[in-house]
Amino acid sequence: MQQVSPIKNKDDIRAMYEVLKSHSERDYLLFSLAIHTGLKVNQILNLTVQELLDEDNDIKYNWSNEDKDFIKVVIPLHLRSSLLSYIKYEMLQRDDFVFRSIKTKKQLSRQQAYRIIHVAAEEVGLHNIGLYSLRKTFAYHAFKSGISVSIIQKYLGHQSLLETLKFIDVTTIKKETTIELNI
Template identity: 35%
Template sequence: MHTVQPIKRIDQLEAMKQILHKRSKRDYCLFLIGINTGMRIYDLINIRVDQVMSQANEIHPYLQKSSYLDPPIYFNQSLQALIHEVIEKSDLKREDFLFKSRKSKAPITRQQAYRIIHYAAEEAGIDEPIGMHTLRKTFGYHAYTNGIAISLIKKRLQHQTTTETRHYLGISKIDSSEVKLDINL
């Protein structure tokens, strides 16, 4: 079994986004939520519409799921718009899974999610081993390089120590030249 890595290069992330966007809104949404939230794949594929959409058909800014409360899963404006589009385009009901299988009412399987991500990575020319932890690792790596405290990333990834988180993300040493404390007021 290969150890998978985060996708560190922005151009590769953009290429994967374009490939998935052309292929399927559902698959594109799966990828974007994965790399923007750091959720575990099991939790990601099991999101239900009623956990992201209010009774008034508005997308919640936070996932309504108890296993991610500290810190909660936040959906930025672009993710909220995409989620709403996926729900409308797929004609999903409140009790449906957001990433519903095309063959049944069940969510897509972990294996199908892997095929989706692996296909996009191959098409984007990514040679490094890719797996379902790639999405979480990509989230954590880019959060870290954009100045998010490792302690917060540790909490999101539900790790016990910051050392475990650094090892998971492939950050062997603290390189402050990679961190950007970008405040754009």
């Protein structure tokens, strides 16, 4: 199995947005939700409208992994708005899968999701991009934004910091830390 990489460059992410949006709103939202939440692909493909909505029928403000230390991930306003518009436009019911096949209206398969992401990455000129790249992209950019590796490790359910660093393709941490105690 070929090793896949996170999408590290934000310009490449923007290019992926453009390509996927030109294909379909569904494809764009699949990619966007994945890289903003770090959910596993099977979690995203199994996601129902009901799981995305709060009690007021708005898209949830954040996503939490309550079974793992209750870490919350905020879903950006533009993404919440796009998801709500998509749900309304597609006339999805609460028990419908969010990401469905355009032809069959059934749950999008893992193979279809892979093809969507892989073809878009090829169009953008990115290589070694697959479904795991989405979760890796989330983790990489969380790390780059200053979230500690230990928090990312817990969120992803990894056993060690080294596993997480390898997952996000970071070999060294170049952060100056000063500890000064006056006890």
